[in-house]
Amino acid sequence: MNGSLHSRPRLVDISLNRGPAGLGFNIIGGIDHQWITNDNGVYVSKIKEGGSAAVDGRLQEGDKILAINGVSLENRYHHEVVELFRSAGESVQLRVMKKSHLSNGPATSKPNRNPSTSTLGMLALFSGAVSIIVIIALYKRLK
Template sequence: MSSPSSNPPDSLKSELKEIPDLSQHLVEIEIEKDPEKGFGFNIVGGTDEPYVPGCTGIFISRINPEGPAAKDGRLRLGDRIAALNDISLASKTHSDAVDIFRQASGKVRLLIEQDAETLLLSYNEASDTYGNG
């Protein structure tokens, strides 16, 4: 069951200010890792491989139709994963983030910024258009 998270951990608050209103799109999702299929999604991004210009976050790039994420139905392409079990992914390299997901087992909590890719790209376009970026 997802519900808006109104109070993200203090360690994440400063990392959620890339867009002033992005924290309004936060939800916490619990999902069970399949021992063979993993979580059923691929990720892109990281401090060493930014996916969205100006943002080093970790984003969902693919959802396996047979995996737990697709069966759950709440994760979408372009969602940013802010944290896994309260471990912030905002300052992680891509390989560090992959390792965190590989080491996780059973049911985990994901802090998700829904539609973050679209929101960040729109914000970047507006900043460029109006000379704010």
């Protein structure tokens, strides 16, 4: 269905060559370091400026790495994944699920809120409470 909230994930194959600073990105996740609640996947946590991934431009923070050189990263411990990256060679093939704008986000993340909107909401709530108190006081006084 077009426009559905359950659209297909976008998979991308990315080839990167290891540079002087490695592949140019950091990862987070695994069975023992879940980044997203109830998800053992491995995610890009940081793209290093000037690194291979940044120069290529396709890999982004928040993308889920599904496989490296054809080896699935599903249900692996973080240290196992790090070792797979270290031993991957100079040319690395990544299978990536692009970050979804509908995902539930990192387990430790805080929701994005516009501070002025939150402040206005609190002010409106406070004003409403004060108005109710004033109305009750006036009602009791008139009785």
